[in-house]
Amino acid sequence: VDFGFGGENERDASSIRAFLEEAMTPEETRSQRDPLDLSGVAEPFERALHRAAGESGWLGAPAGTQSVFNRLVAEYDAPLIDTAWTLAGHALTTYASTDQRERFLPLVQRGEIELCIAYTEAGAGSDLSAIEAAAVPTGDGFSLTGRKVLVTGAHKADWCLTIARTRDDVPARHGSSMFLVDMTLPGIAVTRRITMNDWTLDEIEFAGVALGADALLGERDAGWRQMVGAVAAERTGAFHLGFARHVLDALIAHVRTVDGRGRRPADDPLVRDRVTQLSLELDAARRLGARTLWGIERGEPGPALPPMGKVYATELLQRIAQAATEIAGPAGLVHAALFDSPSPYAAGGGRFAWEYLERVHGTIGGGANEVQRDAIAQLGLGLPRTRR
């Protein structure tokens, strides 16, 4: 079976690399730096890049091309990961009405709007059935009230895809709906909260926001089922593989470099062993990703492969970051934000310490790895459902 290594999808790689090489020059990114944003760059630069990617047809490309694109943008640290297409493409193409599709899809695919997704609440993270935000019917629409937390990019979003209860007499799984909310509407307040890596996640307060009936996305009261599908489709493992390649390459460059005492870390057999092991694991992760994509392109990746890829890649990222900080010693703990000029004392350009902090959340967000392991056990291995 050919899972596509070096095949047709990889042919896109050279044109995507050319696009990123031109857009992400060190001079440009350094001058556009914004350490408070997850992407590390200022909003106008990010918006311009989304439009350029849209013009090149990368947003909304077929799954194979999209996967190569996702892996490479992560490898280049390009702010093309939280595009409206990545975050809401599945929900829009699957659940939107004809009117919504005609209105939003061209804007999203041309990279002309920014969007955030706001599902999480203070009391509803992994267990989203505990959501309390409510959209009360008003006759000609809904009045939305509630507080969403840990939202990526709400401060720069034009639109927000969210979920709220539309019935209070049944559990949220049977009485919630999805909405597309215009972030300029009255009654919306966004507060930025600093993360441990010094960029910000957002809280959104919806205080009786008047939504038209056309804000409803998909079927009323079927929001839970829709959201489960949207979350599963939102993030492919390809981004993780791009980050892993980037940092592992930096680690390989580090261990090859001769230090002040004329030694290379790679002369230590334990270091060679550890770096080689990580390289094998990255190759295995890439093959797992390719196998999943192969299934997706044929309409069915199987229920266990996507969670297997997510668990393996996010934990591999933590192992790479841990190895890099340990091998580099004190210099591996010197931190630099993305696109910052690193201290001369930093190993890996300050990236190893940044990665160590950044990769913590991968195993919690996007479906916690413990929950993914439950899914693998049940759907992949046929083990009994977890007792709760």
Ligand SMILES: Cc1cc2nc3c(=O)[nH]c(=O)nc-3n(C[C@H](O)[C@H](O)[C@H](O)COP(=O)(O)OP(=O)(O)OC[C@H]3O[C@@H](n4cnc5c(N)ncnc54)[C@H](O)[C@@H]3O)c2cc1C
């Ligand atoms: C960087 C970042 C970006 C985010 N962006 C967004 C966004 O754009 N939009 C959005 O809506 N949300 C976003 N989130 C929120 C994210 O989806 C939640 O963090 C995630 O759902 C986990 O919820 P929680 O943080 O409340 O942790 P909890 O659910 O409280 O989990 C805490 C711990 O308990 C474990 N755990 C939970 N349930 C189980 C279980 N059943 N069995 C075993 N262990 C379990 C988890 O693994 C974790 O270690 C983001 C979070 C982060 C960190």
